Amino acid sequence: MNRCRIFLLLLSCLCIRVAVFAQAAPATPPSSHNRKTSTPYTGDLSIFESPGRDQRLQINRVMDILGVVPGKNVADIGAGSGWFTVRAARRVGESGKVYAVDINPQAIRYIDERVKKEQLHDVVTILGKEDDPLLPAGQIDVVLLLKTYHEVAKPIALLRNLRAALRPGAKVGIIDRNGNGENHGVQSSTVLQEAAEAGYELAGSYDFVKDDMNYFLVFTPKPCANL
8 A cells, every 4th residue: 555655646746747848948930941931023024123122122233232233143033023133134144144043944044045135145034942042152252033033942951052152252242031931021030040051151131121021131151050
């Protein structure tokens, strides 16, 4: 009988300790790896050519901050109609190169035809993957994701895979609007968290971009990031 009482007493103490530990343990935050994203746009690409967009986005100021100058290699990830691609191509000139990356084959064909018509010989199109832009290693000075990041299905993986393509001192710009991920926007705090997890640090934050955009963030890769 005494043994039975001792056993029950020990068992009840153990249960109490487990319950207290469970209550005290911090809740696991939701993983950003599984957050909601927007469905990539596959409609009429000409909608990106709206009059006055240059001024609303202040795209020349954006390119100044990112260092888009003659001779640089630029990656336009989520290039769409090539709206930014052609502007960057005119900036970098024949001594530079612009890689127009998109996961939509229609966009790639559209840009190929566009640069041929506009006689831009410094543009290379790439049909990328949702987790990898498939850019050449060690070749990129500047990256811009314009109104694209909220559509990236695997943002952390994409940013990690992007690192191998970057030259020393490269800048990565992200222009987007605040949202819940699936409404064609993503909170800037989420972008900051994911970029840090992928091995980047914030180099600049701006709010002058309009055209239904809320923020322009600039990142640089952390040296020797442990990924």
